[in-house]
Amino acid sequence: MKLVSICTAAGLTLLSLGAAWAEPQPVEPSALSREIGERGIAPVLERLHALPSPTADERFAIAGLEFLGAVETAWHWRETYGVRPLGPMIFGFSTDLPEGMEPQPMPPEALADLTEQTLAAMERSRAALAGIGPDEDFGLAISMRDLWFDINGDGKRAESEGAAELLDGVLWSGVTEFDQETGAPIAPELPVIRFDRADAAWLSAYTHLVSGGAELLLAFDPTPSLQRVFAMRERIDKARLNVDPDGMLLPPMADGAIDPIAAAFDMLRRQPDAKRTRAARAHWQQTIAENRRFWTLVGQESDNAGEWIPNDRQVSATGIAFPPGTGAAWQAVLADGEALLKGERSVIFWRAPLGIDLGAWLENPAPLPVDGVIQGWALADYFTDAPPVSPESFDRFADMLTDTGPFLAMVMLN
Known part of the structure; x- marks a missing residue:
């Protein structure tokens, strides 16, 4: 949510690995992009699901729209119940939404129901991606100008429902530029992204990331x-x-x-549901595996046209700067996360040089009352001699992405 940037790539020349970066190539939006702009996410998704034999780019479109449809559902849910932003850790809850309808009273089961819907959407997204052959290439150009979210559910695009407006200040600076002569705000030039085979692996990784968070929330009911x-x-x-x-x-x-x-x-x-915590761990392990597959595939690309996340020889069409070595630095961060999930590394306890085995907790979870976590007694069964994870990899990654911002980079890279 968090999937777009307001700036187009600048025509820059930088040296990477001793070779000059290629000039970014312009990309024209596809017909499907224009259809999304005219009709919205849900109607286009319904049409694509009805196709008897969708092509590879149509399968990717189904997968992407399932993901974006889950964002749209979460935002409509928040609008319905007047739920304010709760931070980036909960899917669809980090964005400020425009004021709209009068909020309704929220049933206690509404959050669990929304989370189950999100899980189902991620499953459908992965099912569509699974239909794309491992050697099947495609290219689907989507203009971020066409992307919008029907937050109020009326089927019509309001000015405040465009991706540019909704994600202003989340994935970009939030600074509005004005015409020097008239004083009128200048509409930003939004990028056209050409999604390809590597981006299918990226999307698959993101669906697993979201599914893991959903399973963890439902584990505590x-x-x-x-x-x-x-x-x-x-x-x-x-x-x-x-x-x-x-x-x-x-x-x-x-x-x-x-x-x-x-x-x-x-x-x-509450006692967490072990089946769900184990499912969360499995999803996060798949996030790491799919992310590695993405960097392998994107590293093989030689073009520079409408790139989402670039390799060291490309430029992101979003305008976000990813310096050379970003992929390697991020994979080092993920390797630390994988070691935590496996119990090979530990989370350092805040009161003493003791390690906490996150993998062991996910395998056989216990309640985490705040007083017991702070004091330590609630974690006693999970202390381990495994060495603590070092902040070195993340610090190196954060130092590389100082201009972009490590949080924004993490949101993009999953």
Whole structure:
């Protein structure tokens, strides 16, 4: 969510590995890109699913639109229930959305239902990608100007529903440029991305990343905790009727922070479902495997046309700078993550030189009450002699991506 940038690639010449980078080649949007702009994600996806024998680029389009449709569903869900941004760790929850409809009361089971829908969409995306042969090449050019999300569900594109507006400040600076003569805001020139065989591996990796997070959330089953929090909130709201809020120790404006934190703390006290934590680990291991496959495939490319994430001889059409060596540096970070999942490396405990075996917890999880985690007793069964993971690889990656920003790079690279 987080999948586009506002700038097109500059015509720059840099030296990489002793050879000059090729000038980026312009790419024209495909007919399917224009169809998305005119009709939206869901109608185009429905048409593609009805095809008896979709081509490779149509299969990739199905996979991509399933993923983007899950983002659209999450944003519509947030709009329906008035859910504010909760940070980048929850799929679809990091973006500020335009004010729209009057929020409805949220049923306690709504979050779990949304998460199950997200899991199903990721499965459908991977199923479409599986239909593309290992040696089958394709190219699908999508203009980010055409991409929009039907957040209010009315089937019509509103000015605030374009990818440029929704992701402004998330994947780019959020700074608006103005015409010096008229003072009017200048519409950004959005890139056209040509997705190819390497990007299919990238998308597959991202679906596994999201699926792992969804499985972990469902492992703690948020519904009972939300039931408890919502029931108390209803009682509190009734008690506040006809009472001056200035006389309260905590004003009602604190509700937006207190209630989600209370629900999260209550969830962490629950016994996690081991099947789901193991599924989360398996998905994250596949994320790493598919990401490696992506870098192998993208390293074989010799063109420089509408690149999403480039190799060392290419330039990203998004305008985001990926310096030479980005792929190797990122794979070193993923190797550390893989070692954590396998238990070969540990997470350093914050109170003493003790290691925490993340892989062992995912295999046989226990509750994680916040007080027990901070003090340490809730982690006692997971202390290990495995050496702690070193920050060296991530620090090297972050130093390389100082201009771009390591967080943005991580979002792009998954």
